[in-house]
Amino acid sequence: MAAAAATALACLIGIGAAPLAQARSPGLHPETVPYVTQPGDTLYDVAQRYLGDMRHWRVLARLNRVSAPRQLRPGTSLRLPVALLRREALTARIVAMSGQVARLFGNTPPVPVVDGASFTEGDRVSTGADGFATFELVDGTHVSLPPNSTLQFGRLQRTVLTERTERIFNLQRGEVDSEVTHAKHPGDRFEIHAPSIVAGVRGTHFRVNYDASATQVEVLDGTVAVDATHGAAGHQRAGGGAADPDEAASQLVPARYGSVTRASGGVGAPVPLLTPPELVEPAKVQGAAQVAFDLTPLPGARRYRVQIARDADLLDLIREVRVDAPHATFDGIPDGTYFVRMSAIDADGLEGLPHVYAFERRQSSLMATASQVAGTRDYEFRWLANRAGVTTTHYRFVLSRHADLREPVVDTVDLSSSRIVVANLKAGTYYWTVVAEQFENGRFYETTSPVRSFTLAH
Structure with a gap:
């Protein structure tokens, strides 16, 4: 085998x-x-x-x-x-970056990378805790680095006359995500080298994640050949124990499968990747101070990974987080249209298949207060919608004896003022909310205040 x-x-x-x-x-x-x-x-x-x-x-x-x-x-x-035959040097150009991205030169201090910079054979690049970088090769292949990753451009060559290409990258830390254009020539090579494995393809989309204990390969499209650089089938573990029979010197990993190579053994047999989690309220406009996503819990998931990008292909990544619970929040996201990619991570650290949603970030707030008019059973309600650039706002006011606002006592729409007085209320507990209705850039938006309550004594 x-x-x-x-x-x-x-x-x-x-x-x-x-x-x-x-x-x-x-x-x-x-x-x-x-x-x-x-x-x-x-x-x-x-x-x-x-x-x-x-x-x-x-x-x-x-x-x-x-x-x-x-x-x-x-x-x-x-x-x-x-x-x-003579070999020509190829280059890889940064087409999207965010956060801390640096070029490494031996023992000298890192040099910040500028957008559009080119890299050739022997160059090294590293991303910081908030860094993202995507490189584009001349054939349209994209190589992306998430935070805390280091990559060396091992070999970038094209042979004259045959037009064969060799593109070899050395992953020294973290993760690399590769979307490889299908090879045009039989001798074309695209490989990701990590200390424990070599992953080679002729056109596919796959990820390699390396740390000192294990290397994960996850294939989203096509087939990836994974070869152990040390260890093989029958490799003896430390202490004399036999290797896992499912481990081998080489494995072919098909689409929607992953493989784990541990430091103590060979390449693990392919296992199915987790299905993608679903997003709760996918049409929700992100208007709160924090951008927040709730995911449907997925059986077999130990963690979840949530990433935000400016483009649908997720090349221009700007944020990511890994969370234990199916809920993720992000601070400091300015207004605009974005894309969120979500995936689940299993017990072996393999990241599953992703699901991508578009969402709109339109930060808005609605502050509301209420107070009893002295000496009366009247209540005055005030509110303020804070949204720069919107000149006309209408409001809906709802007052009810029930927490779910059913059977409202008052339900007034199309208010242009930011206050209302409700007179002669009977004793009891009341619940109320305000909805700000705004029309901006050809779209209708609603912002709802939290449901508040008060008790009017006898």
């Missing part, structure tokens, strides 16, 4: 290829790519242009049996060794 998984892994991410050092010395039957000579070409020019080193003209001469390197007839078909 482990051998079969390893073979499938090699097929998926190209691990079965010869090491680079060997590939640089083509054998008798190297992999080649054709090139048709143009007017004025010499073997020296072709070697310099496509192999990156004019000294490789001798390899071309032997391989193509060319005796006159300066006299190439236009239209001649040459075979160029793939292993010697």
Whole structure:
């Protein structure tokens, strides 16, 4: 079983290829790519242009049996060794960021990153406790870092003529979320390396989360090959205990499944991810001082993750929180339209499938007070709707003998003033509320004050 998984892994991410050092010395039957000579070409020019080193003209001469390197007839078909083809550097550009994001240079202090900055091979980037960063590659692939994560750009290369790409990232801390554009060439490679695993794909959406005790891989779309960098099936745990039989040196993890690789063993067998939790009141306008979300409790969930972004694809993330209960709050969210992504986390730390909702943030408040008019059974009710930019507000006032406001004693609508006096009330306990009705930017909004109560003595 482990051998079969390893073979499938090699097929998926190209691990079965010869090491680079060997590939640089083509054998008798190297992999080649054709090139048709143009007017004025010499073997020296072709070697310099496509192999990156004019000294490789001798390899071309032997391989193509060319005796006159300066006299190439236009239209001649040459075979160029793939292993010697020149590789061009690719870049990854930040397309969205929020909070603390820094570029790391050895032991020197981190340097803050500016929006739109580009990164190349060898660069390292880190996000702080409030940091988010999303990078875009030239093929449209997106790589996103949530808070407290560190990523090194291990290899970003494209081979000339074949257009094969190698995109290898080293996750050194935290999490990376990758949405990979489907590969166009058989030799294309996209891999996330963590200290305990290599996760390789040819077009998919998946997450890798690493800490010292375990590495979680969660696949949302496509299939991911996960290969242990240490440990294998039959690995003996510390103290002489046998490894879990479900662990292997390699695993293929399909969509909607996850895998856990623990520091003490091999790659765990794929397990189904939790289904996404639902949002209570998905149409609710977030008008309170805090943005708050209530989730439907999900069986098997130990924690919940709630993220806020400015875009529907969740590339421009600005906030996130992990909570034990299905309730999350956020401070300091300005007015606007946002998107919330919610997922559940199981006992093994695997994050489940997400659900994304759009919501509107429109902070508003409605302050209300009531007092008895001295010497009477009259009550005066006052209120104030605090919402900048709205010139016209109408109110609805409801007074009832019941806490649920049924069978109201008073139900007055379309009030333009911010006060009302109710005369000659009978003794007893009353409940009341005020609803502010506003029309803004082509939409109708209601803000309701908390239900308050008072008791009128005999």
